Amino acid sequence: MMPKIAVLGVGRIGRMHAENIAAxxxxxxxxxxxxHEPSAKDVSQKxxxxxxxxxxxxxxxxxxxxxxxxxxxxxxxxxxxxxxxxGKPVLCEKPIDLSLExxxxxxxxxxxxxxxxxxxxxxxxDSGHSAVxxxxxxxxxxxxxxxxxxxxxxxxxxxxxIEVSGGIFRDMTIxxxxxxxxxxxxxxxxxxxxxxxxxxxxxMNKCDDYDTVSVILKTASGKQCIINNSRRAxxxxxxxxxxxxxxxxxxxxxxxxxxxxxxxxxxxxxAAPLLNFFIDRYADAFAAEISAFVDAxxxxxxxxxxxxxxxxxxxxxxxxxxxxxxxxxxxxxxxx
Numbered sequence: 001m002m003p004k005i006a007v008l009g010v011g012r013i014g015r016m017h018a019e020n021i022a023a024x025x026x027x028x029x030x031x032x033x034x035x036h037e038p039s040a041k042d043v044s045q046k047x048x049x050x051x052x053x054x055x056x057x058x059x060x061x062x063x064x065x066x067x068x069x070x071x072x073x074x075x076x077x078x079x080x081x082x083x084x085x086x087g088k089p090v091l092c093e094k095p096i097d098l099s100l101e102x103x104x105x106x107x108x109x110x111x112x113x114x115x116x117x118x119x120x121x122x123x124x125x126d127s128g129h130s131a132v133x134x135x136x137x138x139x140x141x142x143x144x145x146x147x148x149x150x151x152x153x154x155x156x157x158x159x160x161x162i163e164v165s166g167g168i169f170r171d172m173t174i175x176x177x178x179x180x181x182x183x184x185x186x187x188x189x190x191x192x193x194x195x196x197x198x199x200x201x202x203x204m205n206k207c208d209d210y211d212t213v214s215v216i217l218k219t220a221s222g223k224q225c226i227i228n229n230s231r232r233a234x235x236x237x238x239x240x241x242x243x244x245x246x247x248x249x250x251x252x253x254x255x256x257x258x259x260x261x262x263x264x265x266x267x268x269x270x271a272a273p274l275l276n277f278f279i280d281r282y283a284d285a286f287a288a289e290i291s292a293f294v295d296a297x298x299x300x301x302x303x304x305x306x307x308x309x310x311x312x313x314x315x316x317x318x319x320x321x322x323x324x325x326x327x328x329x330x331x332x333x334x335x336x
Contacts, residue, residue, distance in 0.1 A: 003065040003297040004030035006058045008079060010043040011036075013093065014070030016279055020290045021068070022047045027294045030064045033057070034071075055079065059086040066090065066297045073098060073166070077106040080117065080307075089116040091293045091303075095174055096310045098166035100318055100335070103311050110307070116296040118303035119310040121178040125288040128252030129241050133183055135250040142247025147183050147225040149176045150240040152233035154276050156199055156211065163207045168195070168229065169317040173213060176227045177316040178309060183243055186219040187312070191319035192329040199232045215320050236274025237281045255281055 003026075007018045010032050022029040031050030034040035044051035052058045058067060059082050066089040069079045077097045083090035096103045096119070110117070123129055136144050151172070156162070165171035180188065195210030203209045211231040218224055230238075241252040255275050262270040275281045296303040319330040 002026055002028050003294060004028045004063055005066045005068055005293075005297070006030040006052065006061070006064045007032045007068045007070060008034075008055065008058060009069065009071030009075075010034045010039050011070065013279070014068075015039075015043055016286065017068050017070055017290070018043055018047060018049075020287055022049070024287075024290055024294065026298075027290065030061070031058070055082065059083065059088065064088060066293070068293070069093060073164075077102050081106060081109055084110045084113050084115045084117070087115055089118075089293075089297045089300075091118040091120060091289075092310075093120040094178075094310060095166070095170060095314055095317075096307070097314075098170055100311075100314050103314055107307065107311060114300070116300060116303055117307045118293050118296060119305050119307060120289070121175065121182075121305050121309065121313070122282050122285045122289050123175055123179050123239075124182050124305050125285040125292065126252070126282060127284060127288075129179065129182075132241050132243050132250045132252050133185075136183070136185070136243055136245065140248065141243060141245030141250050144184070144223055144243060144245045146223070146244040147180060148240075148242040148244075149179055149183075149225065149227045150238055151176050151227070152230040152238035153278075154233060154237050156231045159206065162203075162209060165209075167207070167209045167321065168211065168213055168231070169193070169320045170314065172231070173215065173227060173229050173320065174313045174317050176215075176229065177217075177313040177320075178305070179241065180217050180225040180227065180316075181309070181312060182305075183241065184217075184219055184223055184225055186221060186223060187332075188217040188225070188316055189220050189332055190218040190329050191316055191323055191332065192216045193320035193323040195324045199230070210324070213320075213324075217316070236276050237278060238274065239281055 029049045033052040040051050069092040193215040196212040197203045199211035213229045215227040243250045257272040315335045318335045323330045
């Protein structure tokens with residue numbers, strides 16, 4: 001029987017997840033819940049599913065086999081704990097929480113559980129990014145030496161979002177920290193970061209955040225990862241991964257709207273613009289992520305990206321924040 005999955009939180013990303021589950025050939029959308037009742041009503045009516053009246057109704061329902069958490073970040077850890085207590089497999093959007101202390105407390109509370117817990121690091125399911133990892137594992141580029149991750153948004157998010165996001169390292173770069181661990185295949189031991197306010201100089205006064213950052217990560221064996229982020233790339237959503245090894249290089253490129261290359265008297269190799277929204281850029285990856293979650297629900301096995309991956313990414317974010325503040329490299333043991 002197909003697993004019945006309920007979605008908690010149907011804002012922008014939750015609505016997309018609900019649509020993907022409803023369309024999935026091996027899952028059923030059990031229903032939706034959102035504290036903003038009109039949003040839940042709209043999604044439930046459009047998809048023809050139940051609108052739950054409360055979180056408690058979701059976790060107590062025998063018609064719900066698993067849950068997907070896409071609510072606001074401060075609620076993630078609480079809802080994740082409730083899901084585990086109810087014995088329902090859970091896919092939780094990142095981050096688990098903005099506080100490492102809260103994440104560690106959550107880890108202690110759910111320790112030993114056999115309930116599958118998956119973290120929403122969707123970029124692992126991108127076909128290009130995962131192909132880079134597979135090329136490394138297959139030895140196609142020899143011994144891995146260096147990884148370069150470029151992650152740039154088309155423009156600044158709304159100020160109201162930025163101010164509650166926890167800062168660029170916890171909100172945006174955290175995806176790249178997870179990608180770095182995914183590609184490197186080793187834990188990071190040293191983090192060096194720098195930040196600037198080049199897009200919005202008033203970020204200092206608004207929320208003491210940055211819009212342009214660079215990070216260097218190093219593993220115990222000396223492997224390096226360089227991450228560069230910007231909140232504004234006027235040419236589109238810039239997402240690239242490059243891995244350099246002793247015998248070659250593997251690259252996962254950007255996704256344009258189409259792959260037309262135009263040549264004329266006035267231009268050479270003119271291409272279509274890049275996709276301009278993360279849901280469009282990673283549409284296939286989001287669908288693959290749901291398939292991976294369904295696999296975990298059906299088999300009861302741990303997902304490929306779990307709770308500890310979320311905790312480790314947050315550790316790297318905290319190290320980067322401290323590195324910028326103190327102007328020095330941070331050993332991750334200082335954070336753990």
